[in-house]
Amino acid sequence: METATQTKYYSLPELHYGYGDLAPFMSEEQLKIHHTKHHNAYITGGNALLEKMDKARKDGTDFDVKATLKELSWNAGGNVMHNLFWGNLTPMATTTEKPTGMIAEILNQEFGSYERFRSEFTKAALSVEGSGWAALTFCRMTQRPIIMQVEKHSNNMYPMFGIMMVLDMFEHAYYIDYKNDKAAYVENFWKYINWETVNKRLERILAK
Numbered sequence: 001m002e003t004a005t006q007t008k009y010y011s012l013p014e015l016h017y018g019y020g021d022l023a024p025f026m027s028e029e030q031l032k033i034h035h036t037k038h039h040n041a042y043i044t045g046g047n048a049l050l051e052k053m054d055k056a057r058k059d060g061t062d063f064d065v066k067a068t069l070k071e072l073s074w075n076a077g078g079n080v081m082h083n084l085f086w087g088n089l090t091p092m093a094t095t096t097e098k099p100t101g102m103i104a105e106i107l108n109q110e111f112g113s114y115e116r117f118r119s120e121f122t123k124a125a126l127s128v129e130g131s132g133w134a135a136l137t138f139c140r141m142t143q144r145p146i147i148m149q150v151e152k153h154s155n156n157m158y159p160m161f162g163i164m165m166v167l168d169m170f171e172h173a174y175y176i177d178y179k180n181d182k183a184a185y186v187e188n189f190w191k192y193i194n195w196e197t198v199n200k201r202l203e204r205i206l207a208k
Contacts, residue, residue, distance in 0.1 A: 009047045010079055012040050013086065021091045025188040030176040035086070038172045042078035049075065077153030081133055081166055088165045088201075090194035099195040103164070103202050106138075110145050117147075118190060121167075124149050125186050131170045136198075137161040138205050162205035165198050 015035060020028035049072045056063045098114050099107060111117040124147050125134035132151040139146050139161055146161060167189055174185040 009050055010043045010076075012036070012043050013083055015086055017089075017091055022089060022192055024177075025092070025185075025192045026089075026174075027177050030174070033176065034168075034173060038170075039079070039082040042075045042082065046072060046075035046079060074153055081150070081153055081168070084163055084166045085133075085168050087197050088194050089192050090197075092191050095191075095193060096195060097191075099193075099198065101195070101199045103195060103199045106145050106202070121147050122186050125167050125169055126182055128169050133169055134167045135163050136165040137163050138202060140205065140208070162201065162208075164201045164205070165193065 012035070015031075019032045019035070022031055026034070049068055052063060053068065055061075098104065104114065107114055107117045111120065121134055121136065128134060128149045129151060132149060133153075135148045135150050137146045137148050138144070145164070148161070150166075167186065169182070174182065178185045
């Protein structure tokens, strides 16, 4: 049994579907490179920084705290967001065209309809500046779902907002399949959302 004092590092998660199971939204080549190369780069980068800090603390030496923590936030944030992304995707045959359950209720209450939510989320994804993410979050203070643009993993994140669903808008997420046609990538995304996972995330947020 692990304890809080044991050293822990990041590890690349296994996907709950095969590399070819999200086609045509994401081809086997695109998904495999995204997962094993791009996501894994955040894992190895974050672990290298943790090891660097561990060694400095053990040896009683100094390190550049500002630069190290900035780089760690980039790698840790990339890892967290990708874990969320893989979790809210599923093969098209195992999902529904529209959300069901509690998530459907709060989206209809906030946006008036699923179609309105989808339109606003799509616009958020397509207009995020540079490299970033579109995210559906929940604000417990107002009890409202909030669409968020997350730039560079750690920018524009509202503290304590639970994330229910994300869409990776970094170029590496779609370029092999879509080149510069981001709109087609976002349009296909809606067919592969794991609404069951989104509902479970919402339930955990509300239970806190």
